[in-house]
Amino acid sequence: MNTTLRKRQVFLMVAAVVALVAIWTAPDFNETRAGDITQAQKKLATAPVVFSGAGHPDVTFTAELARSEEEQHIGLMFRTKMNNDEGMLFTYDEPQVLTMWMKNTLLPLDMVFIDKDHKVIRIEENAEPQTLNVRSSLEPAIAVLELNAGVAAAQKLKAGDLVTYPQ
Numbered sequence: 444m445n446t447t448l449r450k451r452q453v454f455l456m457v458a459a460v461v462a463l464v465a466i467w468t469a470p471d472f473n474e475t476r477a478g479d480i481t482q483a484q485k486k487l488a489t490a491p492v493v494f495s496g497a498g499h500p501d502v503t504f505t506a507e508l509a510r511s512e513e514e515q516h517i518g519l520m521f522r523t524k525m526n527n528d529e530g531m532l533f534t535y536d537e538p539q540v541l542t543m544w545m546k547n548t549l550l551p552l553d554m555v556f557i558d559k560d561h562k563v564i565r566i567e568e569n570a571e572p573q574t575l576n577v578r579s580s581l582e583p584a585i586a587v588l589e590l591n592a593g594v595a596a597a598q599k600l601k602a603g604d605l606v607t608y609p610q
Contacts, residue, residue, distance in 0.1 A: 487514060492532055492588055494563070496604030506532040506588060506608065519589060520547040527597075530590045532608060538583035543567075545574050551592035555600060556580035563604045566595050 487507040494502045505528060509515045515533050519525070535541070538559045545552070554567040567578045569592040580587070586608070 487531075490532070490609045492530065492606060492608040494598070494600055494604045494606055496563075496601060498601070499599035502598045502600065504528055504530045504588070504590065506530045508609075509533045518548065519550060519552070521549060523549055525550060525591055527591050527594050530588050530594075533587045533589070534608075534610075535585050538585050540582065541580040541584045541587055543570075543578045543587060543589075544576065545570055545572050548572050553590045553592055553595040554578055555588040555590065555595060555606075556582075556584040557586040557588065557606050558583065559585045561606045561608075563600065563602050563606060565602060566600060568595060569593065 487509065489505050489507050492504045492506045494504075507530075509518060509531055518533070519531055533541075533543075541556060543554055549572050551572050552570045554570055555563055556565040556567070558564045564582050564584060565580055570576075570578055586606075588606070
């Protein structure tokens with residue numbers, strides 16, 4: 444096995460362990476009423492997120508903006524529906540390898556990881572709901588757009604697409 448591949452595997456294993464520790468030590472939202480979380484989610488600002496790329500016309504989603512740590516931790520928990528032209532955008536100040544999980548998330552999702560140059564670097568399709576499985580950007584990213592499962596493929600989104608969204 445080449446050294447670069449081995450280093451990447453070790454890095455991903457460490458990132459997964461760190462993410463699991465964060466999950467296990469986070470407040471248990473099972474004890475929080477789902478209605479309270481849904482009420483908090485309704486207060487999130489929204490903005491257009493536009494994908495431009497070869498092979499498809501521009502595609503625009505209306506995304507809720509999860510900017511604070513609390514908003515990002517709650518994410519799409521307990522939601523039972525989301526329109527196919529909607530999503531949730533998680534933005535970060537500095538590029539980093541991002542890890543996401545689906546604890547208390549009821550909808551299967553596509554996760555579109557975006558780098559500092561606003562390009563799609565990876566799409567995790569059809570992430571299984573209600574799991575602690577860690578999904579990673581694999582490379583430094585600055586944002587993640589969560590969409591209903593299957594929407595990324597249906598809209599022909601792909602790595603390299605340019606993404607425009609408010610900072």
